[in-house]
Amino acid sequence: MARVELKQPQELVGEAKQAYDALDAAGKVTNMKLVMLQDYGIYKAFMGWYDAWESLEKVVGLRAATIYAHSISTTNGCLLCSLFFISDLKELGLDPHDFEVSENEKLLQELGQQIVKDPTKVSDELFAGLRKFYTDEEIIIIVGFGAQMQATNNFNSVLGVDVDKRLLPLKPEFHPATWREALQA
Secondary structure, eight states, X not given: OXXXXXXXXXXOOHHHHHHXXXXXXXXXXXXXXXXXXXXHHHHHXXXXXXXXXXXXXXXXXXXXXHHHHHHHHHHHTOHHXXXXXXXXXXXXXXXXXXXXXXXXXXXXHHHHHHHHHOGGGOOHHHHHHHHTTOOHHHHHHHHHHHHHHHHHHHHHHHHTOOOOGGGGGGGGGOOOOOGGGGSOO
């Protein structure tokens, strides 16, 4: 259950209400967006995720982008984001728990895991592998999206944003990351 109450759409005012109306008309209202719309500045900042996603998808393709975002979200343990990407992987015809990856997809998975676990220790070997597929400018897009994805994961996890109704049937497929359990306090 969310740690904050959702304002109802009729309670929103000004730019937040306009943004809600546009989302509603496009069928893109989510629980996360409803929480963010309680402050239009926060909403605008986080909606930059979509620009970062668009750039990432141009660089790596839809499948690899989805695999990368799923890796970040599941490693970070974000229930809501993980379920969104489990849904997206299924739409791509992939079993979220058992699918083969190409060499560049494997590198993106590893990058997603490493930047969540310790962004100060992303290995030089991983970067050497990424450079076989991507330019410096493309790597900046990949890492920039990863940072935006982590911010989104943290927002949803800290506030306990409720899972959207369409994702509820997928909840049993979420397997929280356990790597943190091995860390000593």
